Amino acid sequence: MSPKITTELLKQLRQVMKSPRYVQEPVQAYIVPSGDAHQSEYIAPCDCRRAFISGFDGSAGTAIVTEQHAAMWTDGRYFLQAANQMDNNWTLMKMGLKDTPTQEDWLVSVLPEGSKVGVDPSIIPADQWKRMSKVLRSAGHDLVPVKENLIDTIWTDRPQRPCKPLIVLDLSYTGVSWRDKIVALRSKMAERKVVWFVVTALDEVAWLFNLRGSDVEYNPVFFAYAVIGMNTIRLFIDGDRMMDPAVREHLQLDSTLEPEFKIQVMPYRSILTELQAVGAGLSPKEKVWLSDKASYALTEAIPKAYRYLTPYTPICIAKAVKNALETEGMRRAHIKDAVALCELFNWLEKEVPKGTVTEIIAADKAEEFRSQQKDFVELSFATISSTGPNGAIIHYKPVPETNRTLSVNEIYLLDSGAQYKDGTTDVTRTMHFGTPSAYEKECFTYVLKGHIAVSAAIFPNGTKGHLLDSFARSALWDCGLDYLHGTGHGVGSFLNVHEGPCGISYKTFADEPLEAGMIVSDEPGYYEDGSFGIRIENVVLVIPAETKYNFKNRGSLTFEPLTLVPIQTKMIDVSLLTQKECNWVNDYHQKCREVIGAELERQGRHEALRWLIRETEPLIRVQ
């Protein structure tokens, strides 16, 4: 990887930072945030402004350019990558290290008195604006909105915003019509005495209208906003996608409907002016509900006294609880996904010893097997196919420069998933195609114990996921090992592979309580830098549990694994398992054999079936 040469670009940016054509007054610093106008985790090429100006294209990072400096804040996952991709114009600010200043503190330390700091108000989340603005103001500077994005003014070959056709999801997939979702949303609005609700997150728009898109890679979403009133529905969306007869019928655009379900389609870009009109027309005590992560521009469109901001929207919370049909879809998707992985691992077992399978070839093969399955749409994230030391890079993605050949001497870690029309998958298995060392088996077994501790945990209804995180670490901690990432994240239903508002992580406190129907991942790991990586990940469904005393009728919850892919028994040191843990593995493998076996049989995949049968032989624990 050679760094991007940014000298000329930075010169141009510094010119527009002073140009009266774009800024009312010159700005002495310009912030380039990571996200798009919807605070998406995955973004479209036209929104990769930070990568354009700096060369660094990791998923998280904020660039700040002043007249003298150019600095990039990113976290531990990306220190190496950012250092490789950026030229000497840039200073890397390693977040999480003790001596690294925050963006605000750094700005205060380098700016001349009374400076203006510019940022695109349609991209910066309102909560972040508030925090930065406060610190800057107290130091005598000003955070100012710059309406025209300054990167766009110098980005001559900036790609078009994608505007791809929509996919209509019928009731057999979604379980609830968009009309019923609107009714439920309006009832939540009425509860909080709110008269307008602004949908800004792309997956929330998609979920609400039972539509999917492909504007962003891996995330089946499309660029749109929605504004829901008690009697109005406005959908802000571009292109001729609304000309598609299937979409028109689905949204009943040409039917005579009760006025409160009539969707007004408006141009994507008109959201700001429309919202300003809404803001200007409010009567006293009328409130407008927005996510506190909505952009500063949209938030400001509503006068402060009328805003109702929450960290999680009612759509985010409703979307997280999957209904019976969504759950069934997720089950089907995971069965198909398991079939593909049985095929893959059977194939790898034969091919790896020949020394011709690289990380990239393995990832491509996994995609090939997945694409053979019904209703396959695309991958749900960039496949992490990593062997040996690459496995210790938690967010590794093989590229030609790092591509390593799989061998019988190294651990192989595959973290991959797909979007099927009936569900989203995300699974990690760690395999050895030769003979693992005692130490590798020991570490793998601790990770497995942690995985089981979460998966088999029983807890009262309403428990927040972060309270389960330590269960995943206890076995590792006992021997002085740990891993530096959370244990699980919410998973969408044919939607984003990472979604809120729940998860299992020591890093958060503001997650919503777990309830039956939520779907999260369970993925503890262990990473030995320069040597190997281990992770065992299942997607699990929150289900009611049966307990002796049932928490005084509060209700008991536990998890059911949706992922049904064998966990390599060769990697397990059975002597480290308790009888209960051993039974868990055997029960899990029995279920894999039954459910996935039947599907492999049905699809006529006999060799993969034989592999499955062999890999699901029960463990025997010698007392």
Added chain:
Amino acid sequence: MSPKITTELLKQLRQVMKSPRYVQEPVQAYIVPSGDAHQSEYIAPCDCRRAFISGFDGSAGTAIVTEQHAAMWTDGRYFLQAANQMDNNWTLMKMGLKDTPTQEDWLVSVLPEGSKVGVDPSIIPADQWKRMSKVLRSAGHDLVPVKENLIDTIWTDRPQRPCKPLIVLDLSYTGVSWRDKIVALRSKMAERKVVWFVVTALDEVAWLFNLRGSDVEYNPVFFAYAVIGMNTIRLFIDGDRMMDPAVREHLQLDSTLEPEFKIQVMPYRSILTELQAVGAGLSPKEKVWLSDKASYALTEAIPKAYRYLTPYTPICIAKAVKNALETEGMRRAHIKDAVALCELFNWLEKEVPKGTVTEIIAADKAEEFRSQQKDFVELSFATISSTGPNGAIIHYKPVPETNRTLSVNEIYLLDSGAQYKDGTTDVTRTMHFGTPSAYEKECFTYVLKGHIAVSAAIFPNGTKGHLLDSFARSALWDCGLDYLHGTGHGVGSFLNVHEGPCGISYKTFADEPLEAGMIVSDEPGYYEDGSFGIRIENVVLVIPAETKYNFKNRGSLTFEPLTLVPIQTKMIDVSLLTQKECNWVNDYHQKCREVIGAELERQGRHEALRWLIRETEPLIRVQ
């Protein structure tokens, strides 16, 4: 308990709320917070203003009086008590219930437009002021500081502020001189570029100067503030306590000292004017460090741009990490405490069957045995002596109206502790003096498993205590049982029995990481309403652990119990324990026998020694 009649008092309060003698403009509501000017958990009688005006004397509660209403906010521990103690003038606002409005929202709903809400600025914490003020302002009202406390104006027989003699703690107890503590504090101040530090919490003043007092029951503190500059030390304290030669010598008030260690003694009440003078004399970039829980009045004395506020002060953090001599003192205190409890339980075993021992008698007897021990000062909190259904009331304190006789048919729960000059104790044991039921034993054993899970936990250096909370619940959760309080709190060294900044609770996220030398309690429980309560509490010391891989040199931690009192084996269902748990109990009891046995022997307490030997017989687990 009959309620306090408050009609006349409320009438008087409403008069002064309008009286130009006390308020510049009439206030339409007056807030009476729970705490004193130091945000103490335990307060002196002169500060019990909320109890005076309402009758409700629980440890937490906020009263608000308007022209029409009088309302009391308190939490679940006190619903019953508050309802019993307050007359019909008062509305009970049950915090934590879904429909209960916040104080701010309630005020907005009942006040006429443009109202003024008064509060004593020297009592309300700055963070709370900020929150309330914001909500009130956005609804068109004003929160205004009323300098003279309006309760005090109508409280004719208000007790004097206590002003009792001080206790000097020499280096053999504290391990570090107050001069060295000042040096360490100044180095923390220099790190943060702070020129003044304001000590507002009573236990922080006491710790800093190696002094103790008895102005507040159970907490060995005295009313004082301190303001530390880089070359100045100001101690704000009343009375003739500074005339005590021992105190004068300890503080070197009459010695020729380097000026930066010369203590200026000033009147307690002058803190505000002195701080205002400090605030007025600051140069640009000079900052003053305060706790964000300091009173609004003190915080406002420093202009906003000069304030440096943190949730935990450097004193709070330093105080939490006990040095070698403090730890030794805590060990000694816990040995003496265990001797007293062995005597008590031996006595109870003989007396309870006679049917003459009430909860109050048992509590008094516990105090009697403790007071026989060397360096005993007082109890560290009101003894929770509860039998049968009273045990399910988590913060129960026996009073004549509720006093129950101990019997061989009910579980007895004793949560008690003392202040010794060398340390503070807090221990809970749950006993049965007859034959416990299978269900009682089952519940007790789950609680014990949780207690052991925390006590024996191994975790990486820097882990926050809240991440260990679920370990205490796991065994209970497996059968559908839980308890609704945190698992542990920090414990002071001959200081407050509850102290920050660390603990073990699902309720907090902002605790500081645990480190070796910190001392916390480990106290899971289970409560069956109307029937019984179970809690097993040890005070434990954070110590380095030996692990196989030691977290890549990050270091491993675990706990060592300081409390050495037998856990009643009669209550344990051994078949529910793992071998590891069984070994833990046996090792613990072996240590009790050795350490406490030796001390009982030394003190010639032979009968209690025989009781100890019997109660520490090893458990035998049948495989």
